[in-house]
Amino acid sequence: MIMDCSKYIGKCSCGRTHELETKMVVVEYDALSRFEEYMAAVGLADKRRTVVYDSNIYGLTEGKHVKADQEIVLPAQGLRSEDILIEDMMTKLEDPEVLVAFGAGTIMDFGRYPAYKLGIPFVAIPTLASSDGFTASICSVILNGQKKSISMKAPALVVADLDIIKGAPKRLVSSGVNDILAKYISLADWKMASMVTDEDFCPMVYGLAEEALVIMREAADKMAATGEIDHEAMTMAQMKSGLTMQLWDNSRAASGSEHLMAHLVEMKPPRFEQAEGIHGECVGVGTFAAAKEYHRLAKLTPKAKPFEPLTKEWVLEKFGERLADGILKENANDVLGTFDPQSIVDHWDEFREIISTIPPVEELEALYKACGCKYLPEHIGIDPSLSEEALDISAAIRNRLTLVRMKRVLDFE
Ligand SMILES: [Zn+2]
Ligand SMILES: [Zn+2]
Structure with a gap:
């Protein structure tokens, strides 16, 4: 092709x-x-x-x-x-x-x-x-x-x-599947963020990333059902997703809250020192955790609460001395402080709609298993007891609006 x-x-x-x-x-x-x-x-x-x-x-x-x-x-x-x-x-x-x-x-x-x-x-x-x-x-x-x-x-x-x-080891094929299935989360994050802030959104770039996702999902379903690997489709999906980053001058379409798991593993803050995995594997763990969390949140009703910047104490506790300064600098102009949190509450029904396009966790789990993908924290050396916290901590790594980051200005009942 x-x-x-x-x-x-x-x-x-x-x-x-x-x-x-x-x-x-x-x-x-x-x-x-x-x-x-x-x-x-x-x-x-x-x-x-x-x-x-x-x-x-x-x-x-x-x-x-x-x-x-x-x-x-x-x-x-x-x-x-x-x-x-x-x-x-x-x-x-x-x-x-x-x-x-x-x-x-x-x-x-x-x-x-x-x-x-x-x-x-x-x-x-x-x-x-x-x-x-x-x-x-x-x-x-x-x-x-x-x-x-x-x-x-x-x-x-x-x-x-x-x-x-086609000669690449199977582990890399599985990792590639993960890097594209991540778009379920990154695309949802982009759409939700653009609804509550003035962040730009492009239907064409979104559509291209979605196309990559659809191609990969079909190939992953085929791999799960028959074991057959469609290298052409899978490689094309990677190429299309990569182009969205050029077209948009940043990785917005391709990388949301789930990708920050890969950054977390690379940075190795306290308690994550043993974390280890190739890019797509870490992203797969992030995707699965985010899918679970987004579906959980969709069932709840949020109330807005005022924005408060991350405290130095929190950052020091979660990231340690070595990384704290960088994290504080990244969050100096926190995007959460640029809009009224009430607008998240006002858009919550639309958010639920968007989250409903993310496959249910059981479906994702079955697909990951059948394609040999990593998707649980323990698959990449993260203690399972840290799985929920890992998303919240990793959200501080990049000042980009995701649903995980939005939780800081919401209370749920
Ligand atoms: Zn990636
Ligand atoms: Zn455009």
Whole structure:
């Protein structure tokens, strides 16, 4: 399947003009045999190119390598997305006009970071589809020793060869299912937030994320029923979801209260030191916990209470000395203080409507089990007794309005 991205760009009914650096996304078996054609289609065929691999992928994909003016094979051992490593690689570049990154998530950052710094295009050849970051511009990189998610360069072209992707371990397939089923929560959060604040909302971007969700849900149902993995559908779902982040300039459509579980696991505040899991697995745990909580709340009736900023004591208790300052800074202009909490109460019936589109927890659980997905806190090293609290704590990690965050200005009866 080839996705022509031009249909998403331009003036939109939401009032914005949407842009995409990504011109074309190819998700096909044996796609790399036609790589030069795709490069020509986006006007990059004749540009001097450097292709970056890591040593593992380079060995595993022999016979699939693409034409290069310069090849860089980074040692896989100890490879991580970190400024010093990326800048060290940049000193070896022989003045490329386009960078091609061939590999998994980390290698993509060795394309998107230098491409951004050098002002040249970048082409992605993902070798797995366990998350939706490939078509996004977001670089998850260690800068000056601190992990940051910042917008850099999105790929001009993505060529996903399913003959390579189908070889990914099952654990990564399951993780990919989780990263897209998360949209049940992230889309609900976005819609609810836009009803009670002046936060922008775009039906087109929402629709694209929903499309990714529908495609993945169908593929997951098929996997649950027959064990068969539809790599084409699953990879396409990841690509579409990633595009929403480019179109909207942030991850609003793709990441709500559930994704913060992944951040929590990465940050390891007190009591979560043992937490461990790949991105989609942590997101799956967040999705399941949020689905349970949202359905519980929908049965209740809220009363508004005045906004109070997070206290330093609470932040210190939940996040510890090491993380407290960052959390307080993130919440300095708490979105909860920007609107009248009564408007949540006034919209509660509509909220119930939205929550009713999230599958019941029993349905989700059966699907997760059948697809081998992680979904319970203990699956990622979190004590089950912390499961409810984990959502509330993680909501403080990002100043983005979600239903979990809204609970701070509500009392339930
Ligand atoms: Zn729009
Ligand atoms: Zn994700």
